[in-house]
Amino acid sequence: MPNNLAEAMEVAGRFIAAGEEFDWIAGGTDLIPNYKWHLNPKPNVISLANISELNQLTRTHIGAMVRLQDLTENEEMHPLLATAAGSIASVMIRRSATVGGNICLDTRCFWYNQSEDWRQSIDWCHKCDCGTEADCRVIQNQNDLCVATYQADLAPALICLNATIHLASPNGLREMPLSDFFELDGMKKNVLNRGEIVTHITLLEDSYSLIGTYHKLSQRETWDFPEAGIAATWDGKSLSSLKIASTGIESIPRDHSEQVEAAIESWNGSQSIDELSESVRKSVKPVNNTGFQPSYRRKMVKVLTRRSLKQLGIK
Protein backbone atom coordinates (compact mmCIF):
# COMPACT_ATOMS: atom_id res chain seq x y z
CA MET A 1 0.00 0.00 0.00
CA PRO A 2 1.96 3.00 -1.23
CA ASN A 3 1.53 6.28 0.67
CA ASN A 4 2.02 8.73 -2.16
CA LEU A 5 1.91 8.87 -5.94
CA ALA A 6 5.68 8.68 -6.42
CA GLU A 7 5.82 5.56 -4.26
CA ALA A 8 2.93 4.00 -6.21
CA MET A 9 4.74 4.64 -9.49
CA GLU A 10 7.88 3.13 -8.06
CA VAL A 11 6.03 -0.03 -6.96
CA ALA A 12 4.37 -0.28 -10.40
CA GLY A 13 7.74 0.26 -12.10
CA ARG A 14 9.23 -2.54 -10.02
CA PHE A 15 6.45 -4.98 -11.02
CA ILE A 16 6.81 -4.01 -14.69
CA ALA A 17 10.59 -4.49 -14.56
CA ALA A 18 10.12 -7.91 -12.95
CA GLY A 19 7.52 -8.84 -15.59
CA GLU A 20 4.85 -9.43 -12.96
CA GLU A 21 1.16 -8.86 -13.57
CA PHE A 22 -0.75 -6.51 -11.25
CA ASP A 23 -3.95 -4.51 -10.91
CA TRP A 24 -4.65 -1.22 -9.18
CA ILE A 25 -7.36 -1.29 -6.53
CA ALA A 26 -9.22 1.86 -5.51
CA GLY A 27 -12.62 1.31 -3.88
CA GLY A 28 -12.65 -2.36 -4.82
CA THR A 29 -16.37 -2.55 -5.53
CA ASP A 30 -15.73 -3.62 -9.12
CA LEU A 31 -12.42 -5.43 -8.77
CA ILE A 32 -13.13 -7.57 -5.69
CA PRO A 33 -16.33 -9.21 -7.09
CA ASN A 34 -14.44 -9.90 -10.32
CA TYR A 35 -11.57 -11.48 -8.40
CA LYS A 36 -14.00 -13.57 -6.36
CA TRP A 37 -15.40 -14.95 -9.61
CA HIS A 38 -11.86 -15.50 -10.96
CA LEU A 39 -12.37 -13.03 -13.78
CA ASN A 40 -8.81 -12.39 -14.95
CA PRO A 41 -7.27 -12.08 -11.46
CA LYS A 42 -3.65 -11.00 -11.17
CA PRO A 43 -1.17 -12.19 -8.55
CA ASN A 44 -0.60 -8.65 -7.20
CA VAL A 45 -2.80 -5.67 -6.45
CA ILE A 46 -1.59 -2.19 -5.52
CA SER A 47 -3.99 -0.30 -3.28
CA LEU A 48 -4.42 3.45 -3.81
CA ALA A 49 -6.31 3.89 -0.53
CA ASN A 50 -3.49 5.66 1.32
CA ILE A 51 -2.62 8.19 -1.38
CA SER A 52 -4.05 11.43 -0.04
CA GLU A 53 -3.12 13.41 -3.19
CA LEU A 54 -5.89 11.59 -5.05
CA ASN A 55 -8.60 12.62 -2.56
CA GLN A 56 -8.80 16.30 -3.44
CA LEU A 57 -12.27 17.54 -4.34
CA THR A 58 -13.02 21.09 -5.45
CA ARG A 59 -15.36 22.59 -8.04
CA THR A 60 -12.87 22.13 -10.83
CA HIS A 61 -10.72 19.29 -9.56
CA ILE A 62 -12.06 15.81 -8.82
CA GLY A 63 -9.44 13.41 -7.49
CA ALA A 64 -9.58 9.80 -8.66
CA MET A 65 -10.04 8.49 -5.11
CA VAL A 66 -12.99 10.76 -4.28
CA ARG A 67 -15.86 8.52 -3.13
CA LEU A 68 -19.01 8.68 -5.23
CA GLN A 69 -21.13 9.45 -2.17
CA ASP A 70 -18.95 12.52 -1.45
CA LEU A 71 -19.59 13.69 -5.00
CA THR A 72 -23.33 13.25 -4.45
CA GLU A 73 -23.34 15.10 -1.13
CA ASN A 74 -21.01 17.93 -2.13
CA GLU A 75 -23.25 20.95 -2.62
CA GLU A 76 -20.69 22.83 -4.69
CA MET A 77 -20.52 20.09 -7.30
CA HIS A 78 -22.29 20.48 -10.63
CA PRO A 79 -25.85 19.14 -10.19
CA LEU A 80 -25.46 16.89 -13.23
CA LEU A 81 -22.47 15.12 -11.65
CA ALA A 82 -24.29 14.80 -8.34
CA THR A 83 -27.30 13.28 -10.12
CA ALA A 84 -25.22 10.89 -12.19
CA ALA A 85 -23.13 9.83 -9.18
CA GLY A 86 -26.28 9.43 -7.08
CA SER A 87 -27.78 7.03 -9.62
CA ILE A 88 -24.87 4.60 -9.29
CA ALA A 89 -25.46 1.33 -7.43
CA SER A 90 -26.57 1.64 -3.80
CA VAL A 91 -25.57 4.05 -1.09
CA MET A 92 -23.19 1.60 0.59
CA ILE A 93 -21.39 0.81 -2.64
CA ARG A 94 -21.13 4.54 -3.34
CA ARG A 95 -19.39 5.02 0.01
CA SER A 96 -16.58 2.70 -1.13
CA ALA A 97 -16.58 3.23 -4.88
CA THR A 98 -14.42 5.98 -6.35
CA VAL A 99 -14.62 8.36 -9.29
CA GLY A 100 -11.49 6.93 -10.92
CA GLY A 101 -12.82 3.41 -10.46
CA ASN A 102 -16.12 4.33 -12.08
CA ILE A 103 -14.41 5.88 -15.10
CA CYS A 104 -12.14 2.81 -15.47
CA LEU A 105 -15.03 0.40 -14.76
CA ASP A 106 -14.50 -3.03 -16.27
CA THR A 107 -16.81 -3.66 -19.19
CA ARG A 108 -19.61 -6.07 -18.42
CA CYS A 109 -21.25 -8.86 -20.34
CA PHE A 110 -23.90 -11.47 -19.59
CA TRP A 111 -21.44 -14.20 -20.64
CA TYR A 112 -18.51 -12.81 -18.68
CA ASN A 113 -19.79 -11.62 -15.29
CA GLN A 114 -20.67 -15.10 -14.10
CA SER A 115 -19.19 -17.60 -11.69
CA GLU A 116 -16.29 -19.77 -12.78
CA ASP A 117 -18.39 -22.94 -13.03
CA TRP A 118 -21.02 -21.17 -15.12
CA ARG A 119 -18.39 -19.91 -17.55
CA GLN A 120 -16.73 -23.29 -17.72
CA SER A 121 -20.06 -24.80 -18.75
CA ILE A 122 -20.13 -22.56 -21.84
CA ASP A 123 -16.44 -23.25 -22.56
CA TRP A 124 -15.39 -19.76 -21.45
CA CYS A 125 -15.55 -16.63 -23.56
CA HIS A 126 -13.12 -14.39 -25.38
CA LYS A 127 -12.65 -11.93 -22.53
CA CYS A 128 -11.62 -14.55 -19.98
CA ASP A 129 -10.60 -17.46 -22.17
CA CYS A 130 -8.27 -19.19 -19.67
CA GLY A 131 -5.83 -19.92 -22.49
CA THR A 132 -8.39 -21.68 -24.69
CA GLU A 133 -8.69 -18.90 -27.31
CA ALA A 134 -12.44 -19.21 -26.93
CA ASP A 135 -14.73 -17.34 -29.29
CA CYS A 136 -16.88 -14.44 -28.23
CA ARG A 137 -20.23 -15.79 -27.01
CA VAL A 138 -22.18 -12.73 -28.12
CA ILE A 139 -20.94 -12.59 -31.70
CA GLN A 140 -20.26 -16.15 -32.75
CA ASN A 141 -17.12 -17.33 -34.57
CA GLN A 142 -14.92 -14.36 -33.84
CA ASN A 143 -12.27 -13.90 -31.22
CA ASP A 144 -10.75 -10.58 -32.21
CA LEU A 145 -13.00 -8.08 -30.52
CA CYS A 146 -14.67 -8.12 -27.12
CA VAL A 147 -18.08 -6.44 -27.21
CA ALA A 148 -18.71 -6.27 -23.45
CA THR A 149 -20.68 -3.18 -22.48
CA TYR A 150 -19.25 -0.13 -20.71
CA GLN A 151 -21.76 0.72 -17.99
CA ALA A 152 -20.40 3.63 -15.96
CA ASP A 153 -22.78 6.48 -15.18
CA LEU A 154 -20.25 9.25 -14.66
CA ALA A 155 -18.57 9.08 -18.07
CA PRO A 156 -21.36 10.62 -20.24
CA ALA A 157 -21.99 13.36 -17.66
CA LEU A 158 -18.29 14.27 -17.56
CA ILE A 159 -18.02 14.14 -21.37
CA CYS A 160 -20.95 16.56 -21.62
CA LEU A 161 -19.23 18.89 -19.15
CA ASN A 162 -16.05 18.87 -21.31
CA ALA A 163 -13.94 17.26 -18.59
CA THR A 164 -10.23 16.61 -18.97
CA ILE A 165 -8.69 13.47 -17.55
CA HIS A 166 -5.18 13.41 -16.09
CA LEU A 167 -3.07 10.25 -16.06
CA ALA A 168 0.18 9.32 -14.35
CA SER A 169 2.57 6.48 -15.12
CA PRO A 170 6.17 5.64 -14.23
CA ASN A 171 7.07 7.36 -17.52
CA GLY A 172 5.39 10.66 -16.70
CA LEU A 173 2.09 12.53 -16.75
CA ARG A 174 -0.35 13.20 -19.56
CA GLU A 175 -3.83 14.62 -20.00
CA MET A 176 -6.56 14.43 -22.62
CA PRO A 177 -10.26 15.22 -23.13
CA LEU A 178 -12.30 12.47 -21.47
CA SER A 179 -13.93 11.47 -24.78
CA ASP A 180 -10.47 10.47 -26.12
CA PHE A 181 -9.76 8.30 -23.10
CA PHE A 182 -11.87 5.31 -24.15
CA GLU A 183 -11.04 2.67 -26.74
CA LEU A 184 -13.54 0.54 -28.62
CA ASP A 185 -12.51 -2.81 -27.22
CA GLY A 186 -14.16 -4.49 -24.27
CA MET A 187 -10.81 -5.81 -23.08
CA LYS A 188 -8.51 -2.82 -23.55
CA LYS A 189 -11.33 -0.39 -22.60
CA ASN A 190 -9.20 2.75 -22.44
CA VAL A 191 -5.84 4.23 -23.31
CA LEU A 192 -4.25 3.39 -19.95
CA ASN A 193 -0.91 1.67 -20.40
CA ARG A 194 0.43 -0.87 -17.95
CA GLY A 195 1.26 0.85 -14.68
CA GLU A 196 -0.70 3.97 -15.57
CA ILE A 197 -3.47 5.39 -13.37
CA VAL A 198 -6.05 8.13 -13.51
CA THR A 199 -5.00 10.82 -11.01
CA HIS A 200 -7.79 13.36 -11.35
CA ILE A 201 -10.41 14.91 -13.59
CA THR A 202 -10.61 18.65 -14.13
CA LEU A 203 -13.61 20.72 -15.13
CA LEU A 204 -13.51 24.27 -16.42
CA GLU A 205 -15.26 26.90 -14.32
CA ASP A 206 -17.24 27.63 -17.53
CA SER A 207 -18.81 24.17 -17.30
CA TYR A 208 -20.78 25.38 -14.28
CA SER A 209 -22.77 27.69 -16.54
CA LEU A 210 -24.12 24.62 -18.38
CA ILE A 211 -27.33 22.96 -17.30
CA GLY A 212 -27.57 19.22 -17.72
CA THR A 213 -29.67 16.11 -17.30
CA TYR A 214 -28.91 12.44 -16.97
CA HIS A 215 -31.47 9.76 -17.72
CA LYS A 216 -30.82 6.11 -17.08
CA LEU A 217 -32.57 2.91 -18.06
CA SER A 218 -32.00 0.13 -15.53
CA GLN A 219 -33.83 -2.93 -14.33
CA ARG A 220 -34.35 -1.62 -10.81
CA GLU A 221 -34.09 1.91 -9.51
CA THR A 222 -31.23 1.06 -7.22
CA TRP A 223 -28.08 -1.02 -7.51
CA ASP A 224 -28.32 -1.78 -11.22
CA PHE A 225 -25.93 -0.74 -13.94
CA PRO A 226 -27.38 1.41 -16.71
CA GLU A 227 -28.74 -0.58 -19.65
CA ALA A 228 -28.74 2.73 -21.46
CA GLY A 229 -27.88 6.18 -20.16
CA ILE A 230 -28.09 9.59 -21.82
CA ALA A 231 -26.53 12.78 -20.52
CA ALA A 232 -27.13 16.13 -22.18
CA THR A 233 -25.99 19.69 -21.45
CA TRP A 234 -26.42 23.14 -22.92
CA ASP A 235 -26.03 26.73 -21.72
CA GLY A 236 -29.74 27.55 -21.88
CA LYS A 237 -29.39 29.95 -24.80
CA SER A 238 -27.57 28.73 -27.85
CA LEU A 239 -28.12 25.36 -29.50
CA SER A 240 -24.47 25.24 -30.56
CA SER A 241 -23.56 24.51 -26.93
CA LEU A 242 -25.74 21.36 -26.89
CA LYS A 243 -23.87 18.13 -26.10
CA ILE A 244 -25.26 14.62 -25.84
CA ALA A 245 -23.37 11.54 -24.64
CA SER A 246 -24.52 7.99 -24.03
CA THR A 247 -23.35 5.09 -21.89
CA GLY A 248 -24.33 1.49 -21.21
CA ILE A 249 -24.86 0.66 -24.86
CA GLU A 250 -21.50 -0.15 -26.44
CA SER A 251 -17.98 -0.88 -25.24
CA ILE A 252 -17.33 2.85 -24.86
CA PRO A 253 -19.41 5.86 -23.89
CA ARG A 254 -20.27 7.81 -27.02
CA ASP A 255 -20.12 11.53 -27.65
CA HIS A 256 -22.96 12.33 -30.07
CA SER A 257 -21.61 15.70 -31.27
CA GLU A 258 -21.82 14.55 -34.88
CA GLN A 259 -25.57 13.94 -34.72
CA VAL A 260 -26.12 17.16 -32.77
CA GLU A 261 -24.22 19.25 -35.31
CA ALA A 262 -26.18 17.75 -38.20
CA ALA A 263 -29.47 18.42 -36.42
CA ILE A 264 -28.84 22.05 -35.42
CA GLU A 265 -27.93 23.02 -38.99
CA SER A 266 -31.61 23.02 -39.86
CA TRP A 267 -33.30 23.25 -36.46
CA ASN A 268 -37.05 23.18 -36.56
CA GLY A 269 -38.47 23.00 -33.03
CA SER A 270 -39.98 19.83 -31.65
CA GLN A 271 -39.75 18.06 -35.00
CA SER A 272 -35.98 18.42 -34.79
CA ILE A 273 -35.97 17.01 -31.27
CA ASP A 274 -37.61 13.86 -32.67
CA GLU A 275 -35.18 13.75 -35.59
CA LEU A 276 -32.15 14.23 -33.35
CA SER A 277 -33.37 11.50 -30.96
CA GLU A 278 -33.87 9.20 -33.94
CA SER A 279 -30.38 9.88 -35.29
CA VAL A 280 -28.85 9.21 -31.84
CA ARG A 281 -30.80 5.94 -31.77
CA LYS A 282 -29.49 5.00 -35.21
CA SER A 283 -25.89 5.78 -34.25
CA VAL A 284 -25.72 3.25 -31.39
CA LYS A 285 -25.44 -0.49 -31.84
CA PRO A 286 -26.11 -2.43 -28.64
CA VAL A 287 -25.47 -6.17 -28.64
CA ASN A 288 -27.29 -8.87 -26.73
CA ASN A 289 -25.19 -9.06 -23.57
CA THR A 290 -27.11 -7.35 -20.77
CA GLY A 291 -30.46 -7.82 -19.03
CA PHE A 292 -32.67 -6.11 -21.58
CA GLN A 293 -32.98 -6.93 -25.28
CA PRO A 294 -30.77 -4.78 -27.52
CA SER A 295 -33.74 -3.66 -29.61
CA TYR A 296 -35.48 -2.37 -26.48
CA ARG A 297 -32.34 -0.59 -25.27
CA ARG A 298 -31.95 1.04 -28.67
CA LYS A 299 -35.56 2.22 -28.66
CA MET A 300 -35.10 3.57 -25.16
CA VAL A 301 -32.07 5.58 -26.30
CA LYS A 302 -34.47 7.57 -28.46
CA VAL A 303 -36.93 7.99 -25.60
CA LEU A 304 -34.24 9.03 -23.12
CA THR A 305 -32.70 11.50 -25.56
CA ARG A 306 -36.09 13.10 -26.24
CA ARG A 307 -36.81 13.23 -22.52
CA SER A 308 -33.44 14.86 -21.83
CA LEU A 309 -33.86 17.49 -24.53
CA LYS A 310 -37.36 18.37 -23.36
CA GLN A 311 -36.20 18.58 -19.75
CA LEU A 312 -33.44 20.97 -20.77
CA GLY A 313 -36.14 23.23 -22.20
CA ILE A 314 -34.93 23.02 -25.78
CA LYS A 315 -37.55 24.13 -28.28
Next chain:
Amino acid sequence: MTKPNRIPMLPQAGNRQWSASVNEKSVSKSIPSDAVLLDVLRDRVGTLGVKRGCDMGTCGCCAVLVDGEPRLSCLTMAAEVDGKKITTVEGLADGHHLAPLQETFTTYGGSQCGFCSPGFLIVASALLEKNNDPTDEEIKNAVEGNLCRCTGYQPIVDSIRAAGKILRDGKEATNPTDPHSNPHPGFKGDDS
Protein backbone atom coordinates in the same frame (compact mmCIF):
# COMPACT_ATOMS: atom_id res chain seq x y z
CA MET B 1 -13.11 -34.95 -23.49
CA THR B 2 -10.27 -32.60 -22.81
CA LYS B 3 -9.68 -31.44 -19.31
CA PRO B 4 -10.96 -27.90 -18.86
CA ASN B 5 -8.39 -25.21 -18.36
CA ARG B 6 -8.82 -23.71 -14.95
CA ILE B 7 -7.16 -20.52 -13.91
CA PRO B 8 -3.98 -21.49 -12.08
CA MET B 9 -4.05 -20.95 -8.35
CA LEU B 10 -2.69 -17.57 -7.44
CA PRO B 11 0.34 -17.49 -5.16
CA GLN B 12 -0.42 -17.26 -1.47
CA ALA B 13 -0.16 -13.73 -0.18
CA GLY B 14 2.23 -12.95 2.64
CA ASN B 15 0.91 -12.25 6.13
CA ARG B 16 0.71 -8.88 7.79
CA GLN B 17 -0.14 -7.73 11.27
CA TRP B 18 -3.61 -6.18 11.43
CA SER B 19 -4.98 -4.29 14.36
CA ALA B 20 -8.24 -2.48 14.82
CA SER B 21 -10.78 -1.68 17.46
CA VAL B 22 -13.68 -4.07 16.96
CA ASN B 23 -16.69 -3.24 19.15
CA GLU B 24 -14.44 -1.14 21.36
CA LYS B 25 -12.05 -4.02 21.99
CA SER B 26 -8.67 -3.70 20.39
CA VAL B 27 -7.70 -6.77 18.40
CA SER B 28 -4.45 -7.60 16.70
CA LYS B 29 -4.29 -10.50 14.26
CA SER B 30 -1.94 -11.87 11.67
CA ILE B 31 -3.86 -11.91 8.40
CA PRO B 32 -3.04 -12.53 4.72
CA SER B 33 -2.27 -9.17 3.14
CA ASP B 34 -5.00 -9.66 0.52
CA ALA B 35 -7.69 -10.61 3.05
CA VAL B 36 -11.18 -9.17 2.76
CA LEU B 37 -12.58 -7.55 5.92
CA LEU B 38 -15.55 -9.95 6.06
CA ASP B 39 -13.26 -12.99 6.25
CA VAL B 40 -11.12 -11.38 8.93
CA LEU B 41 -14.12 -10.44 11.06
CA ARG B 42 -15.78 -13.85 10.80
CA ASP B 43 -12.79 -16.18 10.79
CA ARG B 44 -10.15 -14.37 12.83
CA VAL B 45 -11.99 -11.97 15.13
CA GLY B 46 -15.02 -14.23 15.59
CA THR B 47 -17.80 -11.65 15.20
CA LEU B 48 -20.23 -14.01 13.51
CA GLY B 49 -22.99 -11.39 13.48
CA VAL B 50 -21.45 -10.17 10.25
CA LYS B 51 -23.19 -12.30 7.64
CA ARG B 52 -21.90 -13.51 4.32
CA GLY B 53 -24.84 -13.11 1.96
CA CYS B 54 -24.13 -12.60 -1.71
CA ASP B 55 -20.41 -11.82 -1.17
CA MET B 56 -20.74 -9.40 -4.11
CA GLY B 57 -21.99 -6.20 -2.51
CA THR B 58 -25.63 -6.65 -3.46
CA CYS B 59 -27.38 -7.72 -0.28
CA GLY B 60 -25.85 -5.58 2.47
CA CYS B 61 -25.86 -8.43 5.04
CA CYS B 62 -22.15 -7.88 5.70
CA ALA B 63 -22.44 -4.18 6.59
CA VAL B 64 -20.25 -2.94 9.44
CA LEU B 65 -19.55 0.53 10.73
CA VAL B 66 -16.05 1.73 9.92
CA ASP B 67 -15.44 4.92 11.91
CA GLY B 68 -19.21 5.31 12.18
CA GLU B 69 -19.88 4.91 8.46
CA PRO B 70 -21.63 1.79 7.13
CA ARG B 71 -19.42 -0.11 4.71
CA LEU B 72 -19.77 -3.46 2.95
CA SER B 73 -17.18 -5.66 4.61
CA CYS B 74 -17.28 -8.16 1.71
CA LEU B 75 -15.90 -5.49 -0.64
CA THR B 76 -13.41 -3.88 1.73
CA MET B 77 -9.79 -4.94 1.94
CA ALA B 78 -8.89 -5.52 5.60
CA ALA B 79 -5.59 -3.71 5.12
CA GLU B 80 -7.46 -0.53 4.19
CA VAL B 81 -9.22 -0.29 7.55
CA ASP B 82 -6.13 -1.07 9.61
CA GLY B 83 -6.23 0.90 12.86
CA LYS B 84 -9.83 2.04 12.42
CA LYS B 85 -12.83 1.67 14.69
CA ILE B 86 -15.13 -1.11 13.53
CA THR B 87 -18.58 -1.78 14.96
CA THR B 88 -20.48 -4.94 14.11
CA VAL B 89 -24.04 -5.78 15.14
CA GLU B 90 -22.67 -7.28 18.37
CA GLY B 91 -21.47 -3.84 19.37
CA LEU B 92 -24.90 -2.21 19.19
CA ALA B 93 -26.41 -3.72 22.35
CA ASP B 94 -25.30 -2.48 25.73
CA GLY B 95 -24.49 -5.67 27.62
CA HIS B 96 -27.75 -7.55 28.07
CA HIS B 97 -29.85 -4.51 27.09
CA LEU B 98 -30.93 -4.31 23.49
CA ALA B 99 -30.45 -1.03 21.66
CA PRO B 100 -33.73 0.80 20.86
CA LEU B 101 -33.35 -0.22 17.25
CA GLN B 102 -33.00 -3.91 18.15
CA GLU B 103 -35.97 -3.55 20.50
CA THR B 104 -38.24 -2.15 17.78
CA PHE B 105 -37.03 -4.70 15.22
CA THR B 106 -38.35 -7.43 17.53
CA THR B 107 -41.66 -5.73 18.38
CA TYR B 108 -42.51 -4.42 14.91
CA GLY B 109 -41.51 -7.59 13.05
CA GLY B 110 -38.57 -5.97 11.29
CA SER B 111 -36.74 -9.24 11.62
CA GLN B 112 -38.23 -12.54 10.49
CA CYS B 113 -35.64 -15.11 9.46
CA GLY B 114 -33.07 -12.65 10.74
CA PHE B 115 -30.29 -13.18 8.23
CA CYS B 116 -30.42 -9.68 6.80
CA SER B 117 -31.06 -8.00 10.17
CA PRO B 118 -27.41 -7.32 11.11
CA GLY B 119 -27.01 -5.33 7.90
CA PHE B 120 -30.24 -3.39 8.39
CA LEU B 121 -29.42 -2.67 12.04
CA ILE B 122 -25.97 -1.35 11.20
CA VAL B 123 -27.21 0.85 8.37
CA ALA B 124 -30.18 2.10 10.39
CA SER B 125 -28.04 2.85 13.44
CA ALA B 126 -25.75 5.00 11.29
CA LEU B 127 -28.81 6.81 9.93
CA LEU B 128 -30.30 7.44 13.39
CA GLU B 129 -26.92 8.57 14.69
CA LYS B 130 -26.97 11.42 12.15
CA ASN B 131 -30.70 12.09 12.16
CA ASN B 132 -33.04 10.69 14.80
CA ASP B 133 -36.15 12.00 13.03
CA PRO B 134 -35.82 10.60 9.49
CA THR B 135 -38.67 10.74 7.02
CA ASP B 136 -39.81 7.49 5.39
CA GLU B 137 -38.06 8.63 2.22
CA GLU B 138 -34.76 9.08 4.09
CA ILE B 139 -35.14 5.67 5.72
CA LYS B 140 -35.80 4.03 2.35
CA ASN B 141 -32.80 5.77 0.79
CA ALA B 142 -30.58 4.67 3.66
CA VAL B 143 -31.53 1.00 3.36
CA GLU B 144 -31.54 0.88 -0.45
CA GLY B 145 -28.42 -1.28 -0.41
CA ASN B 146 -29.94 -3.96 1.83
CA LEU B 147 -32.09 -6.84 0.66
CA CYS B 148 -34.71 -8.62 2.73
CA ARG B 149 -36.65 -11.58 1.39
CA CYS B 150 -39.09 -11.98 4.31
CA THR B 151 -40.62 -8.80 5.59
CA GLY B 152 -41.51 -6.84 2.49
CA TYR B 153 -39.57 -3.90 4.00
CA GLN B 154 -42.52 -2.02 5.52
CA PRO B 155 -42.02 -3.51 9.04
CA ILE B 156 -38.35 -2.54 8.76
CA VAL B 157 -39.21 1.06 7.90
CA ASP B 158 -41.73 1.05 10.80
CA SER B 159 -39.09 -0.31 13.18
CA ILE B 160 -36.54 2.32 12.23
CA ARG B 161 -39.10 5.12 12.52
CA ALA B 162 -40.17 3.86 15.95
CA ALA B 163 -36.56 3.56 17.11
CA GLY B 164 -36.03 7.16 16.07
CA LYS B 165 -38.98 8.13 18.26
CA ILE B 166 -37.55 6.22 21.23
CA LEU B 167 -34.24 8.01 20.77
CA ARG B 168 -36.02 11.38 20.64
CA ASP B 169 -38.50 10.88 23.49
CA GLY B 170 -36.71 8.27 25.52
CA LYS B 171 -39.81 6.06 25.66
CA GLU B 172 -41.62 3.49 23.57
CA ALA B 173 -43.26 5.12 20.58
CA THR B 174 -46.69 3.50 20.22
CA ASN B 175 -48.31 0.26 21.15
CA PRO B 176 -46.73 -2.12 18.69
CA THR B 177 -49.91 -4.19 18.50
CA ASP B 178 -51.76 -1.24 16.90
CA PRO B 179 -52.19 -1.61 13.16
CA HIS B 180 -49.41 0.37 11.48
CA SER B 181 -51.26 1.17 8.34
CA ASN B 182 -54.80 1.04 7.07
CA PRO B 183 -55.08 -2.26 5.19
CA HIS B 184 -57.93 -0.95 3.05
CA PRO B 185 -57.12 2.65 2.14
CA GLY B 186 -60.11 4.47 0.68
CA PHE B 187 -62.63 2.10 2.30
CA LYS B 188 -64.67 4.02 4.88
CA GLY B 189 -67.32 1.45 5.78
CA ASP B 190 -70.93 0.99 4.62
CA ASP B 191 -72.49 4.08 6.14
CA SER B 192 -70.15 6.71 4.64
